[in-house]
Amino acid sequence: MQKVAYWKEDLDLNYLAIYRASLADGVGWRTVLFVSGCHHHCKECHNKESWNPNAGRPFTEKTKQYLFDCMTDQIDGLTISGGDPLYRTNIKTVTELCKEFKEKFPNKTIWLYTGNLYRDSKDLEVMKYVDVVVDGEFRADLKDTTLAFRGSSNQRIIDTHTGKVLKTQ
Numbered sequence: 001m002q003k004v005a006y007w008k009e010d011l012d013l014n015y016l017a018i019y020r021a022s023l024a025d026g027v028g029w030r031t032v033l034f035v036s037g038c039h040h041h042c043k044e045c046h047n048k049e050s051w052n053p054n055a056g057r058p059f060t061e062k063t064k065q066y067l068f069d070c071m072t073d074q075i076d077g078l079t080i081s082g083g084d085p086l087y088r089t090n091i092k093t094v095t096e097l098c099k100e101f102k103e104k105f106p107n108k109t110i111w112l113y114t115g116n117l118y119r120d121s122k123d124l125e126v127m128k129y130v131d132v133v134v135d136g137e138f139r140a141d142l143k144d145t146t147l148a149f150r151g152s153s154n155q156r157i158i159d160t161h162t163g164k165v166l167k168t169q
């Protein structure tokens with residue numbers, strides 16, 4: 001595979017898309033933020049554009065307010081996907097976003113997708129605010145289109161409150 005090197009100095013978050021209401025990115029109706037920046041470079045990644053942390057547009061106060069405005073009674077929570085929300089220059093803003101989200105919407109959930117393993121990320125501050133993590137790199141050899149909310153069978157859906165792997169099929 002061709003090696004691609006990206007670099008970013010600042011901690012400003014970029015994002016590629018927001019879905020106002022999705023049923024495919026976690027349990028219930030969810031607003032989904034797709035951030036830029038991912039160092040995993042999985043073979044057959046569905047969105048290689050997201051590897052570049054400079055791709056897309058800046059995540060601003062206005063963007064954050066838009067996400068909050070999406071949180072109507074019909075929406076169960078926020079999903080942060082990518083890219084990787086835990087990419088080194090994303091973590092600061094993603095943590096601040098999750099913290100503020102939980103202060104405003106304590107009864108709504110946050111799902112976070114990362115190529116990292118949960119055991120390597122569970123002590124990050126952001127995990128205090130995240131309810132469910134879908135962890136692990138996408139493995140093309142373990143791809144399974146029948147799985148809910150994940151692309152390959154090595155990826156796990158983990159309740160951060162209990163540390164237990166959730167069964168979703």
Ligand code: SF4
Pocket residue numbers: 038039040041042045046047048050082083084114115136137138
């Ligand atoms: S972790 Fe996700 S976004 Fe990153 S390379 Fe793998 S499949 Fe693509």
